[in-house]
Amino acid sequence: MNVTKSNWRQHTLLLVLTLLYIESFIGRQIMAVMIEPIKAEFGASDAQMGLLTGLGFAIVFTLTGLSAGRLADKVNRTRLLAASALVWFIITVISGLATGFISLLLMRMMIAVAEAPLTSASLSLLSDSYPIERRSFAISCFTSGATFAAIIALTIGAYWVEHYGWRQTFFIISTPALFISFLLFFVMPEPRRGQYDQVDITPVSPLQSAIDQGFRSSIKALLKRKDYCLLVCASSIATLGANAFGMWNATFLVRSHDLTLSQAGMMAGFFGGGAAAIGILLSGYLADRIAARKGVLWLPILGHLLGWVSIVIYFLWPKGLGDELSFAGIPFAMLFCTLTSFFSVWWVSPSLTLLTSIVPGNQRALAISMQTVLITFLGIGVGPMLVGVLSELFSDLAGIESLRYALLISTSTTLISVFLLFKLKSYQRSQVLEAHTKIV
Helix, strand or coil: HHHHHHHHHHHHHHHHHHHHHHHHHHHHEEEHHHHHHHHHHHHHCCHHHHHHHHHHHHHHHHHHHHHHHHHHHCHHHHHHHHHHHHHHHHHHHHHHEEEEEEEEHHHHHHHHHCCCEEEEHHHHHHCCCCHHHHHHHHHHHCCCHHHHHHHHHCCHHHHHHHHHHHHHHHHHHHHHHHHHHHHHHHHCCCCCCCCCCCCCCCCCCHHHHHHCCHHHHHHHHHHCCCCHHHHHHHHHHHHHHHHHHHHHHHHHHHHHCCCHHHHHHHHHHHHHHHHHHHHHHHHHHHHHHHHHHCCHHHHHHHHHHHHHHHHHHHHCCCCCHHHCCCCCCCCCCHHHHHHHHHCCCHHHHHHHCCCCCHHHHHHHHHHHHHHHHHHHHHHHHHHHHHHHHHHHHHHHHHHHHHHHHHHEEEEEEEHHHHHHHHHHHHHHHHHHHHHHHHHH
């Protein structure tokens, strides 16, 4: 009876956290279909819209993310997320009342502050709700929310913006956050911190001794862990190319495959987002069932390699080639887009699960927030901007196809992640051998 009640609480908390994650990512992704109407109303430039949709958010998130993670290690996490959801609701509503570009930009920056604790506090809660052998699939369910959000934002969201306008769309998407805030504050319990921890921290460990020594000491202690640093760097660099792909894919389909914007958005959302959702869930399942016996790192390494091969084929695939073999109006190249999205997310659940297992529970939210900050800065801030800069540089040589080669170069940064993961695997092996030698 207790097990059933415990499972019910675990799964309900997972559901609510995933809904909040979906809500936040809808707010981010829907900006992609708001660019043209906002630009037209406020007379903004492309550079200003790039600041509005990515870099402005990323900079503020970078500045506030670590403090938010540290806060999540100290206070009640469900109450913290309830407050974040409520603030998110209020600011999103105010965004729909913006009177100019600057006021809307300020609201997007405030959204970053509201979202800062979301990932670190949520993953910390899930780590204390599920034992390590079941944690990967739980995390995969949570992180798959981003892909479902992309599908909703690029399909239903585009319909809302077209028929109701971007201001009314902000009002529509804000409403679920208020309900989620209520659930987190009044219904969801706070699990006991570290109840499933399997981290062997000795009294002389610098990580453990820094726990109560302040914010800076905690960060320094985490950065001294080679396994943590390699894992965070590998994960963050992987998002640089992946987020650039997600942001520019619809534009690539318009320019290089002659699709309309609505067709491109629907295909990018349905094929790309759908395949990514399946890929995240499958990788979480495999991490719990297979990788636990063979080592969790083989999943992200394999996913990165298969995803990179697929995306190279996708970007180099000539327009029209094989289209007679596919459904009417769907380029044959979308097969490789689907494979790319499916494989390229295999790193998410295993890497996050490994991260939660190598740091103690009362440092976990800070450790996750450090990773989230770097992922946000590189993925949301640097990645899409890098593609734009490279596309401009190649425009004289490649013309309208410059975006194709800019995306090809930016997404190849995934190979750096593969290299770092191999280094991490080698380091883990050396640590096991060293521990075995001490025992003998």
